[in-house]
Amino acid sequence: VRIIGVETRADLVATTNKLALQIGAEGLEFVSGTIESAKLPRVDALIALHACNTATDDAIRRGIDLGAKLIVVAPCCHQELRPQLAKPASFALVLRYGVMEERMAEWVTDGLRALFLEWAGYRAKVMEFVAGDHTPKNLMIAAVREREAFADEAARKRIEELKEFFGVEKHALDD
Secondary structure: OOEEEEEOOHHHHHHHHHHHHHOOOOOEEEEEOOOOOOOOOOOOEEEEEOOOOOHHHHHHHHHHHOOOOEEEEEOOOOOOOOOOOOOOOOOHHHHOOHHHHHHHHHHHHHHHHHHHHHHOOEEEEEEEOOOOOOOOOOEEEEEEEOOOOOOOHHHHHHHHHHHHHHOOOOOOOOO
16 A cells, blocks of 8 residues: 655655654655645545645545545635625525525535536545534545546536526636
């Protein structure tokens, strides 16, 4: 097994590589960079835990591009869509409360991610992986590649319908 960790902080990369050597963790290495820029081989699995804001989307896209059979992400911050989020009439009364608007932005963002993975040929599952009393950031999206990517027009249409309903003009996973 070969595990490659990608981290933007060079000092943390050096520390973790040193630790991996000390404990004899053969096949474990860390590289400096972003998930977009790091030189990586084809992968069987891509895992991104608490990648802030659109870094989760970058990880999803990179996993697809690298041919990952399994993509697992645990999103963290959800800042991209909130300023774009329209307040459809059926939700307007509750979305005037900041915390409700924030949570709706998280749901729409992660819903779009799951739908995108389905369009990319994956079977996606969205689940809670840590009890809510431990952390509010407890959502995980797991996806297994099952079919040809970007061939299902109905899947693409579902993405566009959700974006239209919530007034989303641009999402990090858009073409």
